[in-house]
Each structure stands twice: as C-alpha cells, then as structure tokens.
Amino acid sequence: MDTWPAPFRETSKGKKLQRQSSHQIVIEQRATHINGSERLALVDSGCTQTLVSKICCATWKAERIPVLTVGGGSLASCGVSIIHASINDGPAVAVRALVVERELLGYDLLLDMDLITQLGGITVDRTGKVQFSRCEEHVCAAITLDEPEFPAEYDRNTNAWTASWKWSNDQPPISLRNRLSEYPSPMWLREQYEEELQTWIDNGWLFPYTEEEFGHPRGLIPLMAVVQETKQKVRPVLDYRELNEHVDPYTARADVCALKLREWRQ
Template sequence: RSGRHLGHDILRGYRILFDRGELVLGACAEARREVEVVKGDNFEVVFDGVSWTAHWQWKEEPRLRNRTSQYEFHKEVEKWVERGWLKPRSPNYGGLLPLMAVEHKRKGKVRPVLDFRELNEFVSCSVADADVCGDKLRSWMQFPENSALLDLKDAYMQIRVAGECSSAMRVQFNAEHLELTRV
C-alpha cells in the first residue's frame, strides 16, 4: 500500500498501522519460546514461552489455620449497615480505611475492625494523654451525675462520629462505599 504508516508496537508482536484514517492490524510471525528461569532463596519463577509460573520451596506443606467465617463477617457488617453505623455514600472521597475480620475465639464471634493507623497520622497526640486516660476511666467508673451506662453488647459502636469527620472514615464492602457514623 502507498501512503504514510505510523506504527506502534504493542503486546505480543502486534503492530497497529494508521493509514488514511483506517486502522490496520497485522501480526508479526515472531514467536518466542525460550524458557527463562528466575531463582530466589525460596522460590523459582519459570517462563515457558507463554506464561510465568511461580514455585515456592516450602519448609513443609502449608496448612493455614485461618478459619474465620466470611459468612459471619458479612452478616456482622450487614448488621452495621442495617443499624445505620455504616451508611452508603458516593465513592468520590479520597482513600478508604481497611476493613478486616477479627475472630474472638473465646466468644465464638467474628467482628469487623477498621484499621485507623493511617488516619491516626492526622491527629496530634501526646504520650502524657495516656497517663490521664487511666485516671479518667477510674473516675467514670464511679458514675458521676450526667452519666449513663453503655450497652456492653455493642458498646464499641455507641459514640456518634461528627459529620465533618465521618467522610474520612470510609470503607468498601460488597463493592459499595460506606461511611462510618459510630465508633
């Protein structure tokens, strides 16, 4: 063909040619079948000419002990949504907090837990605050006036999150963005 061709190499030897507004695809006849091996201290990765395959050299066959039930975890998170502790929001705000499952073996329950470590970097803290915490808890245990008992069954979700703070406390669950309204 006559005319000016602009070519760009892309994956697996294909070449795209632009000719007077036409898109012409042509395949290169080159096929690479060389075997490549990358070895590490406890692994080996082999390229067979088509794909890469990793092999680990285990000390012994892995037998993972994680028996956390995803069904229990999902049920608990759905309960948080039903109670309004997590509210659906549009996914237009920055990052997300990691939502993890923690198993309480003694109680036989699985609880959702949010990882606040990154968010904590935005709060100024003093180690002196830790000393005051114990004293404050002891004084609260004396039930001064204007105090109320917490429901110990779900005590961890009884403090409301201020609206201006809740947008930074988002998680993703079942492909939906949710905002934490209680801690």
Template sequence: MLVDTGCSRSIAHVSCCKAWKKGIVSMTTVSGEDWQCEETGIVRLQLSDGAFTTVRVSCDCSEASCFEFIFGMDGIKALRGVTVDARNGVRFGVEKSEFFAAANTVVAVDERDFSATYDPVTNSWTAAWKWSEGKEPDVLKNQVES
C-alpha cells in the first residue's frame, strides 16, 4: 500500500476491486508521463474500529505497479484524514488523534478588523473584533463580495 497525497484518486490493482467495469481513465504521473487505467471499480475501506466507507477507484490490471493499493486524496478524505508518526506509522481517521498549537510566550495578532492574543498560562486564545465606528452592530449583515 502507498499513501500518496499528491494523487487525487485512489488506484487499486484489479484483484482488490469488488466489481469493476471497463472505462478508460487517463492520468498524469508525478514525472509528467501519461498513464491510463482501463477499468474503474468500488473498494471498501475499513478502519480498525469498524468504521468503513466505499470509494470509486481506478483499477490497474498491469504488473507495472509495485503496490496493490495507492491511497489517493479521495480515500484519505473518505476516512477523515491520515496521520504519519515519527516512526512512519500510518493511521487513518482522527478518532484518536489530537492536533494543537502552543507557544511558550504570548502571541499577538493585530489586524485591521480584529485582534487575537494567545496566553501560554491558560493555553487559550482571546479574539476581539474591531467594529467600525467603535460599536458592534445589533445584527450582522454579512455579504459575499464578488
């Protein structure tokens, strides 16, 4: 198995596909070469906790690949992410992973419309909006600018 965050779609050897059908899928390899799979199929991806999902993959029936399965970003997203630890251990899903940022000193951000300060003693951030004319509106009227 190869975990490839540079690959948008997962690729499975045809022996891993539950059912596959003919259909040319063209891809570009990292070296810039054109490459084609002649089949597509469905695979079931299952975590050790039993959670699973299915992903449509390109099926490779050639012997050129050294991997039975290449996890692309579609499979990684379907399993809610991937973590690679310092010992190259790979874990899919985030149910047991914790991610955070911390600092030993006060960190301050001061922008045109907000400010934020990180306090290392309480390990927390405080944010404040800078309202026009110095007072917050009764109702926010957000707009998407085009």
C-alpha cells in the first residue's frame, strides 16, 4: 500500500477522529464481513472512529459530520450507522461508524480503534503482520516483567496484563486514609472530563468494583480533572500521592520524567 489514508483530527464539533503519532500506527488491508457481506477493509490504528462506505449499509441516520485532515483537506460523512463486522468467520461485533459517500482509497471500511477494541485488539509480529486477538489463532509466549517499582505478567488466554506493587519494606498499607472518590472540578470543564471518563469505561479501563469479586476495598484513589492547555484537552488523572508514600521511589529516570511532564504541560 503506497498511499496512506489522510490522518484525521478533531473537528470544531468535537468529533474525535484524532491520528496518533506515526510510530504507533498499524496499517494493513484485511478481508472483513460487514453486515453479512465480505468487504475489503484497511486496518488503521491511527484513527479513533471507524468509517464505512454507504454501499455497505442498508440504512443509516443522515447527519453531516465534517472531518478535517491534518493535511488541511476535508471529508464529510453523510450519516452514522450501526454496523456488524467480523474477521475470519469469528463472532460479529457492533460499532457505530461514520458513513461516507464513497470508498476510501479503494476500501469499503477504515477499521479503526473503536472496532479494533471491540474485536479484542490486535498483535503485530516482527514481520509486521497483524493478528486479531479474538479471531485468529496465534501463539504468544508468556511475558513477565520485573521492574524496580513493580512486577507484571501477561496472560495470553485473557489477553491482559496483571501488575502489582512493590511495597516499602515488603509491607503493604493496611488501608489508605482517603475517602474521596473525586476532587470537585469547575462546571465549565465537566462535560469534557466526563466524555474522557466515558472512553475509560468504553475501553474497559474503568469498571464497577464489587466486594464479591475483589474483596473488601483497602484503598480509594481519587480522580481529578487536569487541563492540558496546549491541546485544549481535559484529562482525568488518578492521584497516587498517598499510595506512593508506601512505595520505594525509583529515581533512575526522574530527569527524563520531569522533562516529559514539562513538555506535556506546555
């Protein structure tokens, strides 16, 4: 594939079709079933919302949503539709896609991060081949990490990482003092803050805590809203300060972290 799709960014209406930095992007063409018919899709992890040609959709809700490309071009969708997509006869998943008038670069579907997530995520081998975690057979060796701050282990059956803390003097706290789940934030940023939190929920990063499954809670990490002024974004951030009192600090990369934090705040 010689021509890459134009990178999308957020429009004035707040539609989040934001391209990530180029080193994070995975791109590959793939045969896909859309609403029961086989179509050609372009797997593109650099965009947040899936786009589909209207020839794949029997019905859709008419809605003109302008999308700007980083290169300065424009693309207008003609509506939105709930599509059902599957890979290699795997289970079909539903996703809300933007409908466009014509094929994009010759593809019926730009299969982006919202649909990639619904399909269980992807792995990329050393040759660059893309495999869908829930839909294709692949072998992944067990991965374990032992960092100065934490150990972590990857479970290929659940496609998930499990990490734990390394406590000071090997003694975890009996419980944390904090009882506040969230710091108060100004009303003018609540909408953006709650939108970002919803993406955490949609991606499975934030979910209800149940004592039946996890036992009696021993700590509560409060959330707060942080304004990233250069990107005009509001980010939910977890306040780990009290928890960090019980963890030995590892300062080998402190200067790098401080530099990155300054860059992030600018």
